Amino acid sequence: MAVRQDVFTAELPVGERLVIQKNRIRGYHRRGPRVSVVTGIHGDELEGQYVAYELARQLEARLENLHGIVDIYPAINPLGINSVQRRMPDFDIDLDRTFPGSEEGNLAEALAAAVVEDIKGSDVCVDVHSSGIFMREMPQVRLNVEFAKTLLPIAPLLNVNFVWLRETTTEGKSSLAYALNEAGTPCLVVESGVGLRVTEDYGSRLTEGILRLLAYYHGWEGGYVSALPPHVARDEDVSVVYSEVAGVFLPRAQHASVVEAGALIGIVVDPTTGKVETEVHAPTSGLLFTLREYPVVAPGSLLARILRGVSR
Numbered sequence: 001m002a003v004r005q006d007v008f009t010a011e012l013p014v015g016e017r018l019v020i021q022k023n024r025i026r027g028y029h030r031r032g033p034r035v036s037v038v039t040g041i042h043g044d045e046l047e048g049q050y051v052a053y054e055l056a057r058q059l060e061a062r063l064e065n066l067h068g069i070v071d072i073y074p075a076i077n078p079l080g081i082n083s084v085q086r087r088m089p090d091f092d093i094d095l096d097r098t099f100p101g102s103e104e105g106n107l108a109e110a111l112a113a114a115v116v117e118d119i120k121g122s123d124v125c126v127d128v129h130s131s132g133i134f135m136r137e138m139p140q141v142r143l144n145v146e147f148a149k150t151l152l153p154i155a156p157l158l159n160v161n162f163v164w165l166r167e168t169t170t171e172g173k174s175s176l177a178y179a180l181n182e183a184g185t186p187c188l189v190v191e192s193g194v195g196l197r198v199t200e201d202y203g204s205r206l207t208e209g210i211l212r213l214l215a216y217y218h219g220w221e222g223g224y225v226s227a228l229p230p231h232v233a234r235d236e237d238v239s240v241v242y243s244e245v246a247g248v249f250l251p252r253a254q255h256a257s258v259v260e261a262g263a264l265i266g267i268v269v270d271p272t273t274g275k276v277e278t279e280v281h282a283p284t285s286g287l288l289f290t291l292r293e294y295p296v297v298a299p300g301s302l303l304a305r306i307l308r309g310v311s312r
Contacts, residue, residue, distance in 0.1 A: 032068025043080020
Protein backbone atom coordinates (compact mmCIF):
# COMPACT_ATOMS: atom_id res chain seq x y z
CA MET A 1 0.00 0.00 0.00
CA ALA A 2 1.28 3.47 -0.92
CA VAL A 3 0.85 6.44 1.38
CA ARG A 4 2.05 9.97 0.76
CA GLN A 5 3.73 11.57 3.74
CA ASP A 6 4.99 15.12 4.28
CA VAL A 7 8.72 15.35 4.97
CA PHE A 8 9.00 19.14 5.15
CA THR A 9 6.61 22.08 4.84
CA ALA A 10 7.20 25.83 4.87
CA GLU A 11 5.17 28.95 4.13
CA LEU A 12 6.23 30.92 1.06
CA PRO A 13 5.39 34.46 -0.06
CA VAL A 14 2.02 35.25 -1.68
CA GLY A 15 0.21 32.61 0.31
CA GLU A 16 2.03 29.66 -1.26
CA ARG A 17 3.37 26.64 0.61
CA LEU A 18 6.42 24.47 -0.01
CA VAL A 19 5.76 20.78 0.60
CA ILE A 20 8.32 17.99 0.25
CA GLN A 21 6.66 14.59 0.19
CA LYS A 22 7.64 10.97 0.02
CA ASN A 23 5.68 8.03 -1.32
CA ARG A 24 5.89 5.22 1.24
CA ILE A 25 5.16 1.82 -0.28
CA ARG A 26 4.72 -0.95 2.27
CA GLY A 27 4.55 -4.57 1.20
CA TYR A 28 2.13 -7.19 2.43
CA HIS A 29 5.07 -8.60 4.37
CA ARG A 30 5.68 -5.97 7.04
CA ARG A 31 9.03 -7.32 8.16
CA GLY A 32 11.89 -6.43 5.87
CA PRO A 33 14.34 -3.68 4.95
CA ARG A 34 13.68 -0.01 4.38
CA VAL A 35 15.08 1.26 1.08
CA SER A 36 14.95 4.96 0.15
CA VAL A 37 15.12 6.38 -3.38
CA VAL A 38 15.73 10.12 -3.79
CA THR A 39 15.31 12.19 -6.95
CA GLY A 40 14.96 15.82 -7.93
CA ILE A 41 17.62 17.52 -5.81
CA HIS A 42 18.57 19.50 -8.92
CA GLY A 43 15.62 21.02 -10.75
CA ASP A 44 17.05 20.40 -14.23
CA GLU A 45 17.65 16.68 -13.61
CA LEU A 46 14.52 14.77 -14.59
CA GLU A 47 15.81 11.26 -15.29
CA GLY A 48 14.90 10.30 -11.73
CA GLN A 49 11.28 11.27 -12.30
CA TYR A 50 10.88 8.30 -14.61
CA VAL A 51 12.60 6.01 -12.11
CA ALA A 52 10.25 7.19 -9.35
CA TYR A 53 7.24 6.51 -11.58
CA GLU A 54 8.39 3.12 -12.86
CA LEU A 55 9.55 1.86 -9.46
CA ALA A 56 6.25 2.83 -7.80
CA ARG A 57 4.28 1.25 -10.66
CA GLN A 58 6.08 -2.07 -10.41
CA LEU A 59 5.96 -2.25 -6.62
CA GLU A 60 2.26 -1.36 -6.47
CA ALA A 61 1.47 -4.01 -9.05
CA ARG A 62 3.20 -6.75 -7.03
CA LEU A 63 2.95 -5.80 -3.37
CA GLU A 64 2.79 -9.48 -2.44
CA ASN A 65 6.48 -9.72 -3.41
CA LEU A 66 7.60 -6.76 -1.31
CA HIS A 67 9.00 -7.20 2.19
CA GLY A 68 9.39 -4.07 4.27
CA ILE A 69 9.24 -0.48 3.01
CA VAL A 70 10.35 1.50 -0.03
CA ASP A 71 10.34 5.27 0.44
CA ILE A 72 10.40 7.26 -2.81
CA TYR A 73 11.25 10.98 -2.59
CA PRO A 74 10.30 12.16 -6.11
CA ALA A 75 11.08 15.87 -5.86
CA ILE A 76 13.40 17.25 -3.19
CA ASN A 77 13.61 20.54 -5.07
CA PRO A 78 10.09 21.08 -6.50
CA LEU A 79 10.64 24.83 -6.84
CA GLY A 80 13.57 24.17 -9.15
CA ILE A 81 11.68 21.54 -11.15
CA ASN A 82 8.63 23.77 -11.59
CA SER A 83 10.73 26.75 -12.68
CA VAL A 84 13.17 24.70 -14.83
CA GLN A 85 16.16 25.73 -12.72
CA ARG A 86 19.00 23.59 -11.42
CA ARG A 87 19.34 25.50 -8.19
CA MET A 88 16.73 26.39 -5.61
CA PRO A 89 15.17 29.58 -7.02
CA ASP A 90 14.97 32.86 -5.10
CA PHE A 91 17.73 31.59 -2.81
CA ASP A 92 20.03 30.72 -5.76
CA ILE A 93 21.31 27.78 -3.71
CA ASP A 94 22.61 24.44 -4.97
CA LEU A 95 20.64 22.19 -2.66
CA ASP A 96 23.18 19.37 -2.98
CA ARG A 97 25.79 21.69 -1.46
CA THR A 98 23.62 22.37 1.61
CA PHE A 99 23.60 19.06 3.49
CA PRO A 100 23.41 18.03 6.28
CA GLY A 101 21.60 21.35 6.76
CA SER A 102 20.36 22.90 9.98
CA GLU A 103 16.95 23.18 11.59
CA GLU A 104 17.88 26.73 12.62
CA GLY A 105 19.19 27.77 9.19
CA ASN A 106 17.52 29.35 6.17
CA LEU A 107 14.79 27.59 4.19
CA ALA A 108 17.19 25.47 2.14
CA GLU A 109 19.21 24.42 5.20
CA ALA A 110 16.07 23.54 7.16
CA LEU A 111 14.76 21.52 4.20
CA ALA A 112 18.08 19.66 3.91
CA ALA A 113 18.10 18.84 7.63
CA ALA A 114 14.55 17.48 7.46
CA VAL A 115 15.38 15.27 4.46
CA VAL A 116 18.49 13.83 6.11
CA GLU A 117 16.61 13.13 9.34
CA ASP A 118 13.80 11.41 7.46
CA ILE A 119 16.07 9.14 5.41
CA LYS A 120 18.46 8.23 8.24
CA GLY A 121 18.00 4.69 9.44
CA SER A 122 17.25 3.28 5.98
CA ASP A 123 19.11 0.09 5.14
CA VAL A 124 20.28 1.79 1.95
CA CYS A 125 19.51 4.92 -0.07
CA VAL A 126 19.84 5.53 -3.82
CA ASP A 127 20.25 9.18 -4.83
CA VAL A 128 19.34 9.49 -8.53
CA HIS A 129 20.91 12.29 -10.58
CA SER A 130 21.39 13.03 -14.25
CA SER A 131 23.87 15.31 -15.87
CA GLY A 132 22.98 18.95 -16.37
CA ILE A 133 21.97 20.32 -19.76
CA PHE A 134 25.56 20.43 -21.00
CA MET A 135 26.65 16.77 -20.93
CA ARG A 136 25.18 13.31 -21.53
CA GLU A 137 26.29 10.54 -19.16
CA MET A 138 26.18 6.75 -19.29
CA PRO A 139 24.66 5.14 -16.17
CA GLN A 140 27.26 5.14 -13.41
CA VAL A 141 27.59 5.07 -9.65
CA ARG A 142 29.86 7.73 -8.17
CA LEU A 143 31.09 7.17 -4.65
CA ASN A 144 33.65 8.70 -2.33
CA VAL A 145 36.65 6.46 -1.79
CA GLU A 146 36.38 6.89 1.98
CA PHE A 147 33.06 4.97 1.90
CA ALA A 148 34.19 2.40 -0.68
CA LYS A 149 34.46 -0.46 1.82
CA THR A 150 30.73 -0.24 2.51
CA LEU A 151 29.43 0.85 -0.89
CA LEU A 152 31.59 -0.95 -3.45
CA PRO A 153 30.09 -4.41 -2.78
CA ILE A 154 26.54 -3.18 -3.45
CA ALA A 155 27.10 -0.54 -6.17
CA PRO A 156 27.28 -3.10 -9.04
CA LEU A 157 23.74 -4.26 -8.23
CA LEU A 158 22.28 -1.09 -9.75
CA ASN A 159 22.86 -2.24 -13.37
CA VAL A 160 25.19 0.65 -14.23
CA ASN A 161 28.00 0.58 -16.79
CA PHE A 162 30.71 1.48 -14.32
CA VAL A 163 31.45 2.53 -10.76
CA TRP A 164 33.61 5.62 -10.33
CA LEU A 165 35.54 5.90 -7.06
CA ARG A 166 36.27 9.57 -6.56
CA GLU A 167 38.41 11.44 -4.11
CA THR A 168 36.39 13.46 -1.61
CA THR A 169 36.16 17.17 -2.39
CA THR A 170 35.06 20.05 -0.19
CA GLU A 171 31.91 20.38 -2.28
CA GLY A 172 31.27 16.66 -2.05
CA LYS A 173 31.18 16.85 1.73
CA SER A 174 28.08 19.06 1.44
CA SER A 175 26.06 16.53 -0.57
CA LEU A 176 23.15 14.40 0.61
CA ALA A 177 25.11 11.22 -0.06
CA TYR A 178 28.06 12.30 2.08
CA ALA A 179 25.80 13.40 4.93
CA LEU A 180 23.96 10.06 4.94
CA ASN A 181 27.09 7.92 4.62
CA GLU A 182 28.76 9.84 7.40
CA ALA A 183 25.67 9.25 9.56
CA GLY A 184 25.85 5.49 8.92
CA THR A 185 23.16 5.18 6.23
CA PRO A 186 24.70 3.74 3.03
CA CYS A 187 23.91 6.00 0.08
CA LEU A 188 24.77 5.40 -3.58
CA VAL A 189 24.76 8.25 -6.11
CA VAL A 190 23.69 7.38 -9.66
CA GLU A 191 24.40 9.67 -12.63
CA SER A 192 22.86 9.00 -16.06
CA GLY A 193 21.33 10.73 -19.03
CA VAL A 194 21.12 14.46 -19.65
CA GLY A 195 19.40 17.44 -18.07
CA LEU A 196 15.78 18.36 -18.87
CA ARG A 197 15.20 15.01 -20.57
CA VAL A 198 14.08 11.47 -19.73
CA THR A 199 16.03 8.54 -21.17
CA GLU A 200 13.59 5.67 -20.65
CA ASP A 201 16.12 2.93 -21.40
CA TYR A 202 18.46 4.19 -18.70
CA GLY A 203 15.57 4.67 -16.28
CA SER A 204 14.21 1.18 -16.87
CA ARG A 205 17.63 -0.35 -16.36
CA LEU A 206 18.13 1.56 -13.09
CA THR A 207 14.65 0.58 -11.88
CA GLU A 208 15.55 -3.08 -12.35
CA GLY A 209 18.80 -2.37 -10.54
CA ILE A 210 16.93 -0.93 -7.56
CA LEU A 211 14.73 -4.03 -7.45
CA ARG A 212 17.92 -6.09 -7.57
CA LEU A 213 19.35 -4.08 -4.68
CA LEU A 214 16.10 -4.52 -2.77
CA ALA A 215 16.29 -8.28 -3.32
CA TYR A 216 19.86 -8.27 -2.00
CA TYR A 217 18.47 -6.89 1.26
CA HIS A 218 15.77 -9.61 1.23
CA GLY A 219 13.03 -7.13 0.44
CA TRP A 220 11.89 -8.30 -3.02
CA GLU A 221 10.83 -11.65 -4.44
CA GLY A 222 9.30 -10.41 -7.70
CA GLY A 223 12.31 -10.91 -9.94
CA TYR A 224 14.51 -8.39 -11.73
CA VAL A 225 16.78 -7.98 -14.73
CA SER A 226 20.53 -8.17 -14.12
CA ALA A 227 23.10 -6.33 -16.21
CA LEU A 228 26.72 -7.32 -16.78
CA PRO A 229 29.18 -6.50 -13.98
CA PRO A 230 30.28 -2.87 -14.27
CA HIS A 231 33.80 -1.60 -14.69
CA VAL A 232 35.35 -0.06 -11.59
CA ALA A 233 37.39 3.10 -12.11
CA ARG A 234 39.32 5.66 -10.13
CA ASP A 235 40.02 9.26 -11.05
CA GLU A 236 43.32 8.33 -12.71
CA ASP A 237 41.47 5.95 -15.09
CA VAL A 238 39.42 8.78 -16.60
CA SER A 239 40.73 10.96 -19.43
CA VAL A 240 39.03 14.36 -19.74
CA VAL A 241 38.79 16.33 -23.00
CA TYR A 242 38.32 20.12 -23.01
CA SER A 243 37.75 22.55 -25.85
CA GLU A 244 40.72 24.67 -26.86
CA VAL A 245 38.64 27.21 -28.81
CA ALA A 246 35.25 28.90 -28.80
CA GLY A 247 32.50 27.92 -31.23
CA VAL A 248 29.84 25.28 -31.75
CA PHE A 249 30.71 21.66 -30.93
CA LEU A 250 29.40 19.00 -33.32
CA PRO A 251 29.92 15.38 -32.16
CA ARG A 252 31.35 12.90 -34.62
CA ALA A 253 31.61 9.90 -32.29
CA GLN A 254 28.67 8.06 -30.78
CA HIS A 255 28.04 8.46 -27.07
CA ALA A 256 28.52 5.23 -25.08
CA SER A 257 30.82 3.79 -27.76
CA VAL A 258 34.37 2.48 -27.46
CA VAL A 259 36.82 4.76 -29.27
CA GLU A 260 40.41 4.26 -30.30
CA ALA A 261 43.19 6.71 -29.49
CA GLY A 262 43.24 9.41 -32.15
CA ALA A 263 39.62 8.82 -33.23
CA LEU A 264 37.61 11.90 -34.17
CA ILE A 265 35.26 12.78 -31.31
CA GLY A 266 33.90 15.97 -32.84
CA ILE A 267 34.62 19.30 -34.43
CA VAL A 268 34.29 22.89 -33.21
CA VAL A 269 33.00 25.19 -35.93
CA ASP A 270 32.67 28.96 -36.28
CA PRO A 271 29.13 29.75 -37.49
CA THR A 272 30.14 33.27 -38.52
CA THR A 273 32.87 32.19 -40.96
CA GLY A 274 31.73 28.71 -41.93
CA LYS A 275 35.09 27.25 -40.94
CA VAL A 276 36.12 24.32 -38.77
CA GLU A 277 38.11 25.84 -35.93
CA THR A 278 39.49 22.55 -34.64
CA GLU A 279 39.07 18.80 -34.72
CA VAL A 280 38.78 17.03 -31.37
CA HIS A 281 40.48 13.64 -31.18
CA ALA A 282 40.43 11.01 -28.46
CA PRO A 283 43.62 11.23 -26.38
CA THR A 284 43.32 7.56 -25.42
CA SER A 285 41.38 4.40 -26.20
CA GLY A 286 38.39 3.54 -24.06
CA LEU A 287 34.71 4.06 -23.30
CA LEU A 288 33.25 7.43 -24.29
CA PHE A 289 30.95 7.71 -21.27
CA THR A 290 30.49 11.49 -21.23
CA LEU A 291 29.80 13.56 -24.35
CA ARG A 292 28.83 17.19 -24.65
CA GLU A 293 25.15 17.77 -25.39
CA TYR A 294 24.95 21.58 -25.33
CA PRO A 295 26.80 22.73 -28.46
CA VAL A 296 28.08 26.22 -27.59
CA VAL A 297 31.58 26.06 -26.11
CA ALA A 298 34.34 28.36 -24.92
CA PRO A 299 38.01 27.59 -24.28
CA GLY A 300 38.11 25.17 -21.35
CA SER A 301 34.57 23.81 -21.84
CA LEU A 302 34.22 20.11 -21.04
CA LEU A 303 33.65 18.05 -24.20
CA ALA A 304 34.07 14.41 -23.23
CA ARG A 305 35.30 11.87 -20.71
CA ILE A 306 36.84 8.53 -21.67
CA LEU A 307 37.27 5.55 -19.37
CA ARG A 308 40.66 4.18 -20.34
CA GLY A 309 41.30 0.51 -21.00
CA VAL A 310 37.69 -0.48 -21.79
CA SER A 311 37.21 -2.56 -24.93
CA ARG A 312 33.50 -3.29 -24.70
